[in-house]
Amino acid sequence: MHDAPRALQSPQQNFGFPPPATRLFLFRIAARAPIDYVTRMKAEDVTMLDNFPRGTIVIEELEIGMTRHLNKVVTDEDIEMFAKVSTDRNPVHLDDDYAQDTIFEGRIAHGMLTAGLISAVIGEQLPGHGTVYLGQSLKFLAPVRPGDLVRAEVEVMEIDHAKRRVKLDTRCLVAGKPVLKGEATVLAPSGKFD
Amino acid sequence: MHDAPRALQSPQQNFGFPPPATRLFLFRIAARAPIDYVTRMKAEDVTMLDNFPRGTIVIEELEIGMTRHLNKVVTDEDIEMFAKVSTDRNPVHLDDDYAQDTIFEGRIAHGMLTAGLISAVIGEQLPGHGTVYLGQSLKFLAPVRPGDLVRAEVEVMEIDHAKRRVKLDTRCLVAGKPVLKGEATVLAPSGKFD
Numbered sequence: 001m002h003d004a005p006r007a008l009q010s011p012q013q014n015f016g017f018p019p020p021a022t023r024l025f026l027f028r029i030a031a032r033a034p035i036d037y038v039t040r041m042k043a044e045d046v047t048m049l050d051n052f053p054r055g056t057i058v059i060e061e062l063e064i065g066m067t068r069h070l071n072k073v074v075t076d077e078d079i080e081m082f083a084k085v086s087t088d089r090n091p092v093h094l095d096d097d098y099a100q101d102t103i104f105e106g107r108i109a110h111g112m113l114t115a116g117l118i119s120a121v122i123g124e125q126l127p128g129h130g131t132v133y134l135g136q137s138l139k140f141l142a143p144v145r146p147g148d149l150v151r152a153e154v155e156v157m158e159i160d161h162a163k164r165r166v167k168l169d170t171r172c173l174v175a176g177k178p179v180l181k182g183e184a185t186v187l188a189p190s191g192k193f194d
Numbered sequence: 195m196h197d198a199p200r201a202l203q204s205p206q207q208n209f210g211f212p213p214p215a216t217r218l219f220l221f222r223i224a225a226r227a228p229i230d231y232v233t234r235m236k237a238e239d240v241t242m243l244d245n246f247p248r249g250t251i252v253i254e255e256l257e258i259g260m261t262r263h264l265n266k267v268v269t270d271e272d273i274e275m276f277a278k279v280s281t282d283r284n285p286v287h288l289d290d291d292y293a294q295d296t297i298f299e300g301r302i303a304h305g306m307l308t309a310g311l312i313s314a315v316i317g318e319q320l321p322g323h324g325t326v327y328l329g330q331s332l333k334f335l336a337p338v339r340p341g342d343l344v345r346a347e348v349e350v351m352e353i354d355h356a357k358r359r360v361k362l363d364t365r366c367l368v369a370g371k372p373v374l375k376g377e378a379t380v381l382a383p384s385g386k387f388d
Contacts, residue, residue: 054283072281081275081276081279082275082279082310084272084275085272085275085279085307085310086307086311086313087314087318088310088313088318089248089318090317090318091323092317103326110310111313111327112306112309112310112313112330113280113310115309115330116279116282116307116310117281119304119305119306120280120281120282123282123284123286123304124283128284130296132297134333134334135331135332135333135334136305136306136331136334137329137331138330138331139329140327140329
């Protein structure tokens with residue numbers, strides 16, 4: 001248990017290392033989830049740089065203001081892989097010389113790469129596995145550069161229990177400065193259907 | 195020149211193979227761009243499955259209704275790479291058995307992976323290199339599955355020459371059916387500043 005505060009403070013820490021019983025206990029508190037949701041987690045789901053292990057928070061357990069985040073350093077390898085997947089080989093992402101002469105004065109990550117970190121928090125943590133992504137708005141506020149540590153945060157804003165719809169505030173920060181903000185709409189998983 | 199119609203009809207064709215002079219001629223017609231923008235293109239920029247070679251269309255050359263697209267098959271390798279980059283290892287994307295039991299009845303691509311194809315059209319074709327991505331709205335309408343051929347389309351809706359701002363209609367289709375739609379706002383490159 002005494003590992004938790006360190007893990008929360010430092011992006012280099014994660015929850016992959018405490019023994020399973022501790023992980024279970026932490027996750028139950030964190031997610032206020034019934035035990036059957038907790039036991040679905042696999043080892044690889046808790047080896048990320050998140051504040052909480054990955055899994056599911058059903059709509060019955062969601063609360064306004066509930067927040068989850070992950071921290072990730074965007075690397076050159078990430079940018080190269082995203083270029084391959086998206087086919088977006090715009091030289092502002094890949095060519096140092098070209099990028100130096102642009103308004104950004106250096107290479108930047110694809111905006112949708114950063115947006116992918118938001119969708120990771122939604123799909124893995126809040127509400128997590130079982131969520132259906134309906135929509136997302138994105139405002140790109142500042143560039144993310146190779147080597148930047150991005151913190152992607154998601155917060156519950158509205159819960160429509162009848163429609164199982166949840167509105168989430170979504171934002172990404174680098175060194176405390178917003179680089180991306182927007183809103184997501186999702187269909188949240190329910191304990192009643194599982 | 196007689197290669198062009200084939201290339202436009204088939205997503206397996208591309209503009210990487212015509213000799214440079216032909217490429218240049220096609221691109222001038224396509225983009226109505228002055229010759230100096232055309233000559234910036236490199237070989238690797240024209241080996242994609244687009245309707246037009248990649249490069250820049252400056253705001254002075256943009257017109258309402260101008261449209262560009264790309265076609266890409268989303269592969270298992272793409273989904274695996276996107277999972278690595280985003281850290282989103284939600285089993286609906288990666289685990290066949292899990293995904294079979296979900297509403298999707300099989301694995302699906304990350305929504306932001308499909309959105310990345312839109313940003314590729316914007317960043318590589320319309321307006322292309324030199325564009326600053328300001329914002330994007332996304333509505334996820336239907337799942338994209340491994341093996342699906344996605345057509346990402348971008349169309350010019352509004353041009354604000356004073357602010358260099360351009361609004362784009364953005365959509366992705368699989369077999370003619372919309373899977374993703376939204377709007378993008380960008381700062382377009384200008385011939386006056388280059």
